[in-house]
């Protein structure tokens with residue numbers, strides 16, 4: 454598209470550009486993007502598979518040193534430009550510099566994440582249906598494992614549930630009821646929190662409690678390898694929805710008066726608490742019922758039904774748990790899909806419904822690759838990973854960190870401290886210039902080097 458054409462498309466869309474309406478709305482939407490399967494599915498299974506406390510510690514460090522500064526940077530870029538990631542970076546970059554490529558890579562990452570994320574949401578939806586129908590609950594771990602295997606090894610169920618999920622998310626975006634879902638999420642997120650607290654309280658009465666707590670909080674240093682560090686950093690990116698333009702897109706919907714650093718800190722803390730609650734709900738049960746903490750992606754799907762089987766009203770709680778998980782995942786999926794939709798709408802001049810339909814259409818092929826990766830395509834394992842695992846690995850451990858490096862360099866070197874500080878301080882009204890200075894130094898010198906080192910060591914570039 455020519456420069457003039459793109460400018461025209463951007464300004465045409467700008468007139469109809471939506472945004473979050475209040476401080477609470479901003480917080481709910483941003484938290485809605487962060488909280489999702491990452492907390493309830495990815496965090497426990499990765500912590501379990503990578504040795505527990507040591508992994509947790511590195512994840513916390515990555516969140517503080519890398520995740521938080523980048524989240525603040527992305528939101529600031531978005532709010533300054535008030536446009537989708539590609540247009541935003543074109544607008545703020547020095548003339549002709551190709552920083553917009555970060556937005557393009559982000560769009561690719563969004564498709565990759567949606568491909569496997571939608572499949573895990575598909576399992577969650579299938580579990581909701583089965584729980585409501587009175588199935589799944591069993592105190593026999595062999596049985597709960599078998600139920601999960603039966604689902605993921607069935608190509609028809611895997612595909613159909615994925616399409617149900619994609620249809621639903623697309624439908625929500627098509628109807629333009631983002632406000633509706635926002636309102637629903639706002640009410641139901643506290644419920645998810647409550648249920649997790651309840652589950653956690655119960656789980657901590659189980660005999661495996663001591664073993665679980667030492668697994669989660671007493672590091673065994675020898676288990677920390679470069680690959681574990683890379684995975685932990687990847688989780689920090691995935692959790693905070695950064696490195697691929699999602700927070701930039703949401704930042705473009707922020708209200709002018711919103712305190713960006715304070716919002717980012719709140720979202721990070723709330724998100725961490727949900728993950729820790731999920732961990733403390735799941736691991737005591739894992740150790741009590743003799744599951745392996747390293748079970749991987751199936752962990753939540755096999756332990757939770759076994760835990761609820763021990764509790765009064767377990768069947769209802771089981772349905773409630775997966776319904777709330779589905780809701781949390783919906784908020785996150787909407788935010789991932791918003792990246793390609795905003796780009797296609799604003800830059801290509803497609804209407805929002807058309808942009809949504811095109812996104813769903815493009816998603817069908819890679820989505821099916823992930824959905825069938827444990828059945829029809831189980832034998833397709835280049836480099837020993839299934840297609841599902843590849844989509845997960847490449848997005849979290851390569852694309853998002855690489856995007857993070859580029860965003861840090863952009864803010865530190867191209868956009869510059871003055872503009873960044875003005876955005877963070879709401880044009881001087883917040884008096885946080887010192888913070889902007891520190892963040893800018895961090896983004897300029899520390900963040901990119903740190904990410905690069907973790908990536909290269911994690912990928913074994915320095916080995917042998």
Ligand code: PFF
Nearest residue numbers: 487489490491691692694699
């Ligand atoms: N943060 C979400 C989660 O933890 O489930 C996943 C996610 C959302 C990743 C948005 C990336 C993204 F852009």
